[in-house]
Amino acid sequence: MDKQKDILNAALKLFTEFGFHGTPTSKIAQEAGVANGTLFHYFKTKDELIVAIYVEIKKQLGFCVSKDIQPDDSIKETAHKYYIAALHWGIDNEMELRYVQQFLSSPYVSMIPKELVEQSLAIINMIKEGIKQKVIKVTPAEYTMSIISSHLYGVNQYINTQQMSTAKQKQLINESFELVWKMIT
């Protein structure tokens, strides 16, 4: 019923499969089951749609990753929860992940609205708090963050390309957190 959502979903699907250039707006409208003009009623330009999808995904990820965090969790507990949640999100939302990758390594990155940039501030702050509490190694928080994200990315990619039982996956995920934790402490 919600045509805007239909358009977003159709566009997400087609963009991940055929790329931004490879999918005309007409195909998006067709896939979403709306008319060509309707698409431009909701999104003034194709670029705006491309950015909107990214913003939507980021919002979902942000919610998903932080929903289990308790204020009185220890640093390690918090980090563990963030890590696990992010990894699971990546596994469950392969298409969205691929979209984000494509988006971030395209010239559209420069169109990200400012208010979204601060999203990952919570994690940076957690790292800084961890350093203050002397549980995390004294290095620039951005460096630690960079290491963690890329590790996350690597594990995700491995899990997504190899196929394995859910049990093996769980084991791998937990082990990989311990690996990262050992590295940053």
Add this chain to the structure above:
Amino acid sequence: MDKQKDILNAALKLFTEFGFHGTPTSKIAQEAGVANGTLFHYFKTKDELIVAIYVEIKKQLGFCVSKDIQPDDSIKETAHKYYIAALHWGIDNEMELRYVQQFLSSPYVSMIPKELVEQSLAIINMIKEGIKQKVIKVTPAEYTMSIISSHLYGVNQYINTQQMSTAKQKQLINESFELVWKMIT
């Protein structure tokens, strides 16, 4: 003098700046200082050009990374050399790295010629040899490989975004290898 190289360089530059979609072949020809038709004399299609650039970069990286390797180096020495060379390549060839990222997260990946896929086999074999010699942890070699590459990527990104003295860079690079080595052994 070599117009084919001129075209490749011009295309690399424009594609990294404006994306595949955002740069028309006419602009590439212009930047390369050749006529429109000349471009299509060397590359049958725009897609072929896009893939050719990737292949060229991969060739350079492959050469750069393996040129210092000696057959009688220890596993750790070999790994260290690979790691350092790859990191330096990424620092010295920011544009090429960005191109590779953009390419790999685009639908053009599926056009990579088969003979190129085996490129990273040498590193996988090194890891397997390391496992046999009991210096590297017993995990699937592809997993270890995935962890190393993504770590490399993360460090690279950090170095490229922050600016720091060359001395600090060197220190960071060496420390980061020890971090990875600790992780995989």
Add this chain to the structure above:
DNA sequence: TCCATGATTGACTAATCACTCCACAAATGT
């Protein structure tokens, strides 16, 4: 000198695509 081969040119084209426009429908307010 003459020919052959391949490089080089740039005007041209057929197709595509982002976006507009306007008519109409549905919802919402008064």
Add this chain to the structure above:
DNA sequence: ACATTTGTGGAGTGATTAGTCAATCATGGA
């Protein structure tokens, strides 16, 4: 009941672009 806003449709348009082609130019061998 009427007016106003909001949503929806889809044909149409102007600009852009990948790729073509026929003509020229450069090189070198016979």
